[in-house]
Amino acid sequence: GENVEQHPSTLSVQEGDSAVIKCTYSDSASNYFPWYKQELGKRPQLIIDIRSNVGEKKDQRIAVTLNKTAKHFSLHITETQPEDSAVYFCAARRRLGNNRLAFGKGNQVVVIP
Amino acid sequence: NAGVMQNPRHLVRRRGQEARLRCSPMKGHSHVYWYRQLPEEGLKFMVYLQKENIIDESGMPKERFSAEFPKEGPSILRIQQVVRGDSAAYFCASSSRIEHEKLFFGSGTQLSVL
Numbered sequence: 001g002e003n004v005e006q007h008p009s010t011l012s013v014q015e016g017d018s019a020v021i022k023c024t025y026s027d028s029a030s031n032y033f034p035w036y037k038q039e040l041g042k043r044p045q046l047i048i049d050i051r052s053n054v055g056e057k058k059d060q061r062i063a064v065t066l067n068k069t070a071k072h073f074s075l076h077i078t079e080t081q082p083e084d085s086a087v088y089f090c091a092a093r094r095r096l097g098n099n100r101l102a103f104g105k106g107n108q109v110v111v112i113p
Numbered sequence: 114n115a116g117v118m119q120n121p122r123h124l125v126r127r128r129g130q131e132a133r134l135r136c137s138p139m140k141g142h143s144h145v146y147w148y149r150q151l152p153e154e155g156l157k158f159m160v161y162l163q164k165e166n167i168i169d170e171s172g173m174p175k176e177r178f179s180a181e182f183p184k185e186g187p188s189i190l191r192i193q194q195v196v197r198g199d200s201a202a203y204f205c206a207s208s209s210r211i212e213h214e215k216l217f218f219g220s221g222t223q224l225s226v227l
Binding site for chain 1: 117146148153154155156157158161169171172204214215216217218219220221
C-alpha cells in the first residue's frame with residue numbers, strides 16, 4: 001500500500017517568515033495529493049490539494065509543489081501568522097484505487113509571534 | 114449546509130462494553146470513510162462505505178469492529194467488547210460522488226476505554 005512520510009515532525013517559525021513542509025510518497029500510481037490542517041481538538045480541514053498533472057498550485061499565502069519524479073510534494077506557507085499554528089497532514093491517493101487516502105503522521109507548525 | 118456530524122463527541126466505556134459511533138455525512142454526499150487517530154499519529158484508514166455497501170474495509174480489524182451505512186440514517190462504527198487499546202479519536206469523513214477525492218471531516222468522537 002501507499003506509504004506517506006512527512007518531514008520535519010515539528011517546525012517553529014517566526015511570524016512573518018515562510019514555512020515549508022515536505023511529504024514523500026511511495027506509490028508512483030498516486031495521482032491526488034491534499035493537505036489538511038488540524039488545530040488542537042478540531043477536525044482536519046482541507047486547505048489545498050494538487051493532482052499529478054500539475055506541478056504547482058497556489059491559493060493566497062499557501063502553495064503546494066509536486067515533484068513526481070522524486071515522489072515528493074511540499075506545502076509552502078508565506079507570511080506566517082499565529083493562526084497558522086496547527087498540525088498539517090499530507091495525504092496521497094492512488095489512481096484507479098479504492099479512493100482511500102493514505103495520510104502522513106503530521107507536522108506540528110508553531111508560529112512564534 | 115451542515116457539515117459532517119459525528120456523535121457523541123466523547124464516549125467513555127468500560128472494558129468489555131460496546132461502543133457505537135455515529136456519523137451523518139454532508140448533505141448530498143454518498144461516500145463515508147472512517148479514520149482512527151492516536152496522539153501524535155496520523156489518520157489511519159479503517160473503512161470506506163457507500164450507501165448499503167462496504168467498499169473497502171481493509172483497515173478495520175477483523176474482529177470486534179464493524180461498520181454500516183444504511184439506506185436511511187447515519188453511518189455507524191461499532192466496536193464490541195472494547196479494550197484499552199481502542200481508546201482513540203475516531204473521525205468520519207464524507208465525499209460526494211462527483212468530487213469523491215475531497216474528504217470533509219467531522220469533529221470526531223473521542224473514545225476512552227477505562
